[in-house]
Amino acid sequence: MAILVDNETRLLVQGITGREGAFHTQRMKESGTNVVAGVTPGKGGQEYEGVPVFNTVEQATNETGANASVIFVPPPFAADAIFESLDAGMSTVCCITEGIPVHDMMRVTDYLRIKEATLIGPNCPGVLSPEKANVSIMPRDIFAPGNVGVVSRSGTLTYQIVNELTQRGIGQSTAVGIGGDPIIGTDFIEILSKFEADPETECAVMIGEIGGNAEQLAAEYVRSEMQTPVVAYIAGFTAPEGKTMGHAGAIVSGGESTAEAKSEALRAAGIRAATNPSEVAELVAEALGESS
Amino acid sequence: MAILVDNETRLLVQGITGREGAFHTQRMKESGTNVVAGVTPGKGGQEYEGVPVFNTVEQATNETGANASVIFVPPPFAADAIFESLDAGMSTVCCITEGIPVHDMMRVTDYLRIKEATLIGPNCPGVLSPEKANVSIMPRDIFAPGNVGVVSRSGTLTYQIVNELTQRGIGQSTAVGIGGDPIIGTDFIEILSKFEADPETECAVMIGEIGGNAEQLAAEYVRSEMQTPVVAYIAGFTAPEGKTMGHAGAIVSGGESTAEAKSEALRAAGIRAATNPSEVAELVAEALGESS
């Protein structure tokens, strides 16, 4: 098993004829992903890399049975693309696009509450279940199939850590990049709960960073709800404080959003917290050893 | 048992100090309803008929534990009052107000999808569970406790039929006036499903009228999902056709919205359909006789 995407995934690529869309469609296909359709308004009827292109997601879904989509359209049109996928009944929507206005995303996530879909991102690397489906821009060569679930706010840091895992002979069930934007579709907790429910996932890795309090909330969730061991890593111990105007931000987060504060919260919740990417792989090996 | 309102109901009256609000608060209290709070912005701190008045629903709920509300505020402010009750966590919201703009109600019912509350109305007589709770403007004297659930689009016609039932010695579990407006919070089907789930309700009476196709949809639901016998009555066999401009309405309803068409759909679904209010009581007696 895996979470979110697997052998049943019938993928649709929104923005398939754009530069990034085209490049990654090819790579996702090479990873064995079942890419059934592409959408670019006005280019319906064409074919791209053997994938039929449609004008609208609805049309593409009706004709190909697509059940997941990945979005590469430019920021001004990306929220609309997400709405389109949600309304067409996709179960997983993965938005790679970086730079979507925060207010657009608040509207999208509000709407998401009445949908049963999972939105990953935006501004994320996507989701990859090794040797099952690659709905991402992640470099597939660093992955290996296995039992560790990875969830991360950061793209390249995920690659770094997955790479360390694979080099140690530890494979992954699914890796999910949830994205680093202020407003994202799916938070740590939702992904962790999916890993918890996945019989194949024997250990979860959570990769966080400074800012917000998502890691603290996740720590509380892990403590109270999870049986699966969790290894965490937080980046940004030496990063300079972000400059934000006004006081509202500090009042809202209601606590420290530093890497120290986050690591402390993780440890207090009994989570193994690594201090650098290489240590993550060590702690995972340790956790897997204990649990087996 | 009963549906929607019962002995556990702790009622809040929005617009308690207005003419209608005041009159019916008194009557609801006289029916033994546990009216715990009233809300009229700017009159917080006062008392009305022994009921404490608050400025906001949230405040009222926090201090009195109200779990249901009934709304008597004027049309321009009624949608806002519904939002306020929904956000304060009411499980049942009953909006008596007539004349709320349709676009306001579309926004409300859209929002309702993310809430677990049941909105009854607007432009409805409310909900009454005899000798348990009266969250309505219905004349309680005509009711008697019993096992027949009544659901109706029409206010006065409900009274007429409940009266006939009571005079025949047939009591009611709960009577629900869902309202006659184009956009209402709760349709026949949702109420019928509650009656179906209520062990006390042994027969359901559905009172419809011309316009729309809610009765046909309900008939289909009764046919496929309900064990409880249903008796129906549709008013408007001799009513003149409503004048509507344009063709969109006819295309949307996609079929006849006449009383004949509705009655036919009901009979085709195996529902006992009465031709006048008195016959309803006869058919209910028949249905109860069969089921017992």
Place this chain on the structure above:
Amino acid sequence: MDLYEYQGKELLRHYGLETLPGVVAGTPEEARRAAETLGGTVAIKAQVLTGGRGKAGGIKVVSSPGEAEEAAGRILGMDIRGHTVRRVYVEGGAEIDREFYLSITVDRSAKQPLILFSTEGGVDIEEVAETKPEAIVRLHVDPLVGLLPYQVREIVFAAGLEGAAAKGVGRTLTHLYEAFKDLDASLVEINPLVVTKDGRVLTLDAKVTVDNSSLYRHQEIAALHDVEAADPQEQRALEVGLQYVKLDGNVGILGNGAGLVMSTLDVVAQAGGEPANFCDVGGGADAEQISTALDIVTSNEQVQSVLFNIFGGITRGDEVARGLLTAIERTGITLPIVVRLDGTNAEEGRRILAENTPENVVTEETMLDAARRAVELARDGGR
């Protein structure tokens, strides 16, 4: 509230919809001058709050001011489905390439706005809906989210449009949705929406219905209400918050609540009678309203008896009884009135009536009995 074509177009223009130039005319002479001003071929279109004017001869295309005057002379005063034509709209011409149907209405079941679009415009769209339903694209809009760009594209692509026509129709739909929302419309319908040979997208006809309940926040639209076009009795009823409808029989019906009134009509018919009219006094009617309602119902000369059927919820029996007595006293009505009173404060109402019963008033216990009695009395001739 239904708007005339010219009023609807005026409103839609504010939202960016393109129409042809046009002038309203109340006389043939005005129509001639309008045609002179507009120049070239013009259409003379009857302004009535109903459909089917084309088939009824309410639209003529003419090519000179003289013909315009003549056509207007024929159309003005015409009766179209019970509506008298009192104004025509004189509108410029266009070279039409394609015709579409576009509307937005409120879908009661889905509780959302519904867009209907068809490339089979300009014809009987209800027939298209029946015989060729796939020719009509249906699209719901989430009222909180609003119309999304992808939805506009869905319509445009489904219609097989490209280039300027696609852009124009897309823009029209976007603007029409804004209008629908801002105006609190329950219907905006454009049939036909046309693409001209020079690529413009024009609103050739417009039906706009604004939700009556929203008129308090649309004073400028409320002011458009055409008092002259309304039935004088219906108008009088409306002004005091009552609903009155004229029918063809001889039993006048007064009741509270649409459902009970409709049911009363049915029961009267089952008793072998025919309703002459009905007046719904609604919820919370007071003595003054009851009095006016009785006055309106009995002002119809065909009425031979009145059936007064009240089941009180908000409406209180005592006020009903007082209203009835006041009305009888004021108007000196001698027609037989059958009263059936139940519900809130009914007992007190019945007591008031019993103490002061005028000769022409009889009371009945049940709705069925009251209907039978009223039908009987009407048959005997009340006047």
Place this chain on the structure above:
Amino acid sequence: MDLYEYQGKELLRHYGLETLPGVVAGTPEEARRAAETLGGTVAIKAQVLTGGRGKAGGIKVVSSPGEAEEAAGRILGMDIRGHTVRRVYVEGGAEIDREFYLSITVDRSAKQPLILFSTEGGVDIEEVAETKPEAIVRLHVDPLVGLLPYQVREIVFAAGLEGAAAKGVGRTLTHLYEAFKDLDASLVEINPLVVTKDGRVLTLDAKVTVDNSSLYRHQEIAALHDVEAADPQEQRALEVGLQYVKLDGNVGILGNGAGLVMSTLDVVAQAGGEPANFCDVGGGADAEQISTALDIVTSNEQVQSVLFNIFGGITRGDEVARGLLTAIERTGITLPIVVRLDGTNAEEGRRILAENTPENVVTEETMLDAARRAVELARDGGR
């Protein structure tokens, strides 16, 4: 993008918020003239994109044009938390009765706008939040529904306001939410919002931050970007779509993705080094961007070695390698550069580097090794 007080107020005025009259001045002479025009008591307020200017002496209340000139002379050129004051805002006075705190921001966890209101305005609100949290009213707004009238009432009643002040604060909140939404703001903060003795509700200070991602649809706001106030290197990086931050150590860091860059900083610190700066080339960086990034990082005189840490996703290893070679060629950089390349097309990238390795470039297999090597080289002194 952060806006200066005077810019924020200008925008908020368009939404109906009331402010005092004010004039921006770049010189003491301009401040004197502004004070003459405004008359009476005026405040001279440093315009800087940071908080705490009051404590730093950046605000002076004066009662004559001469004093205004003198105060402006002292404030202009002042350094407030690393920001040089280049403009002051000369603002009229008011008789303050009460002070409130009002802000709307984006709550990441709730994914909704959050309104914060406190009657304890004009003071250190973060301290209030810690010591007296019940003094701050918090209210989320559903972004699709928008701010509802009942929510405005909740704020107003919670503040214990009545009469004109209640109306004024309510109206201010309603307008502020409109502004927040329309302007794509991530923060609008008014501290203090004051009620004057004559009952007016005034925005006395305004902090407005507009979401950078939305600037494409707010050209007029984007144009307010103060190029002068930005670090020249940061500015240069921004112009080509890179993020650059200056720090204090001696290892220059180049990486892709905020997470990997932050982790690189941490690992460098763990290896006993200190980052001099960092540049995030983001996703999909091409040869041109890599080249500019290297140029910017090495332009810092403190940099003794460069750590080049790329793990390719969208960023492709071959382009990175080519960018690096181009940059070295163009700039003639001789500083030691430690390269660690992994991910998409990394193999090809490593091949390109291996074929053309300049003398000062060394490659390492792992991030940890690369960090250690860079720290070592920096310690040895690269320049």
